Amino acid sequence: MTNTATIDRKSAERAARQELILQGALAVFKEKGLEGAKIDEIARVSGFGKATLYYYFTSKEEIFSALLLHGWLSLWHELEEIAVGGDSPRATFISMLKKIAEMVNTDRPLYEFLFQAPQSYTREENERSEWKAYQNRLYKVLMELIEQGIKQGEFPQMEPRLIMKAMGGLFHGLVFLGKDRDTITENEIEEMLGSLLG
Amino acid sequence: MTNTATIDRKSAERAARQELILQGALAVFKEKGLEGAKIDEIARVSGFGKATLYYYFTSKEEIFSALLLHGWLSLWHELEEIAVGGDSPRATFISMLKKIAEMVNTDRPLYEFLFQAPQSYTREENERSEWKAYQNRLYKVLMELIEQGIKQGEFPQMEPRLIMKAMGGLFHGLVFLGKDRDTITENEIEEMLGSLLG
DNA sequence: CGATAATTCGAACCGCGGGTCGAATTATAG
DNA sequence: CTATAATTCGACCCGCGGTTCGAATTATCG
Structure with missing residues (x-):
């Protein structure tokens, strides 16, 4: 034995x-x-x-799923602290995006994979992949911060969903767009977000 | 004969x-x-x-290239007039993005294809596809508008490339992000862009 | 109409790539 | 050391999907 x-x-x-x-x-x-x-x-x-x-x-897909899960776990590990930190919605929101940018700069291939793969891979039934839960959780948290922020006048008075799209797109553009893979500084993120949020 | x-x-x-x-x-x-x-x-x-x-x-790829070319041609046809309209850089820039959004709303599948395909398809040597020229031209025009606008104080005093990424991401987020394919209004585009540009 | 070219199409071809098999090698237990 | 289980791996399998073949149908023209 x-x-x-x-x-x-x-x-x-x-x-x-x-x-x-x-x-x-x-x-x-x-x-x-x-x-x-x-x-x-x-x-x-x-x-x-x-x-x-x-x-x-067991399969190629499992390999990718495991990779995705790894990435989301480590990302969420970092974000969780900020999310429950108790700062104002706006400050928390910005801190989280800054943290994500920071993580991206430490391991660009991993996070590029993390944010690129879903859209190409979300086709079909692998919807209930384990990593998907973390993606949803992040989305939910950010959405709630926006809703809270709007109530408290920290965000523009617009549809939350629209703000979410705008911020998501803006962030994605700053961090991932372009052939030049310059690491984006946290200051630049903050400046842009601040500008958009008024 | x-x-x-x-x-x-x-x-x-x-x-x-x-x-x-x-x-x-x-x-x-x-x-x-x-x-x-x-x-x-x-x-x-x-x-x-x-x-x-x-x-x-002659091939599947040629079918997609032809589709892409069709799309870019019709899009550029609409944009050209605005680009040479002689308005201020900022006004021209915003008008062009609004026009693109308008086009997207008229034929969403086509323009989703137009803006989605490149990144998944640009791998390899089909770089010098005919449609690519139009994509580059659009990029160039927008970039020049930003540079002009910065000089004239109509845009924030930042690196043009960064502004380009931000605006591109923001626009893409507003128009294409999300499962809900609500048509985005031109007013919402204008409001967001204006907010970001100060 | 008859000859030739243009057009259509299902069947067959074939390379690619994910997944499996069975044998060989290596580790563990008694 | 021997028996058994764990691990490794190249060769093979096989379906999918892009492309091609060859025959059939249809249009054009003198």
């Missing part, structure tokens, strides 16, 4: 290998884009045989 | 059939998204046999 310590080590090694595969997948995605990411290449880059990938994951 | 009138009619019919195929392609794209658009279905929807499509177009 296998002893407990061995089982722990085994499962740790298993997790570590899954991690390696995810790193490889991210590298390939960064290089070739979501569509151009073939598992043969993910296998090659991560240093495993193709079949081994399927020993650790 | 084939007479001239017949040749004209023939080529007109050919163009008309190409048009039908493009309509079908757009319908399928609207329904299934860029990735999910199979030629079998485009053939079915447009009412031709699959092989007939290849009698009128």
